[in-house]
Amino acid sequence: MQKNLIVLIGGGHAAGKRTTAELIKTEVENLPENNGSSLHIEVLDMTTFEQSVTKNGSTSDEMSKHKFRPARVDFEALLDHLKSLLLHKEGEIQKLLIVHGCYALYNKEICDMSHMRVYIDSDADTRLIRWIRRDVLFTETETLEHILSTYLQGAKQEMTDYIFPTKERADVIMPRGAEANGVSLIVDGILPHTGFGKLLEHSGTSCLRPFQGERFDNQKGNFYELN
Structure with a gap:
């Protein structure tokens, strides 16, 4: 039985995390081996797990600091959600969960x-x-x-203090955003852990696929939300 998979995509504000997640999803869905029922792919945006500080009893300064710290993410809720999705029941197809967000690589247990x-x-x-x-x-x-106020009053320092250090936990670093070759590398790393990898192995075909820059450039134009 193939295990369900988690791919984490972290990085700074507007680095291209959501774009990369969508390109990975599209590339895997378009694999010839994927007949639509072999792998379920779900993209999770970590902003849906952010928690706000109520104004009651909190100063504006406290709320501002909370906004630019890891504490704004409810990691416990995200962890519980991922654990529930990872449970592989008999008869279910394999799942690929792609989680993207500034703090995707911050929590050790999730990593x-x-x-x-x-x-x-x-x-x-x-x-x-x-x-x-x-x-x-x-x-x-x-x-x-x-945007300039947000960047200068918190986001810039947040990047230095909390987000950039998570780079050390990465298996793959994409230095220029959502690039075709980087996405291909990630998909090639995913394939051996899926049923597709077994199919390719039995057929004698390599899991590695040629880079297809032109097609990815077109997709990047469609998906680039720069999150």
């Missing part, structure tokens, strides 16, 4: 549960530009002033 840990690296200027393009120009959900 120990995972089968692959990925860190999306990018310099600070590039990430800030992507953040502005995403939230100001594309989605129009924030103002430029708000």
Whole structure:
């Protein structure tokens, strides 16, 4: 029986974590060996496990500090959720869980549960530009002033103090965001742990696939949400 798998994707703000997760999902779904019933793929966004500080009894300074610290993530709830999803019942198809978020590599217990840990690296200027393009120009959900204030008052220091150090736990480091070759490398690392790997092994075919940059460039244009 094939075990359910967890892939963690961490990195800084607007580094391309969500994009990478979606590209991995698409690449695995498009494998010729996947007939739609061999592997269930689920992408989990860690922002859904963030907890807020209520204003009652909390100062604005306390709430601001909480916003830019690991404490904002309910790791216990995420851990319980992952454990429940990892349970493989008789007759169920194998699951691939792709978890992405700034603190995906922060919690040791969650890292120990995972089968692959990925860190999306990018310099600070590039990430800030992507953040502005995403939230100001594309989605129009924030103002430029708000993003710059958020970055300077907390996000920049959060990256240095808490997020960047998690890079040491990564199995794979993607230095320039969601790149085609990096995604191919990750998928090739996943295949041996799936039923696809067994099929390829029996057929005498290598699990490694040629890089397909042009197709990934097109997909990146569709998926690049720069989270």
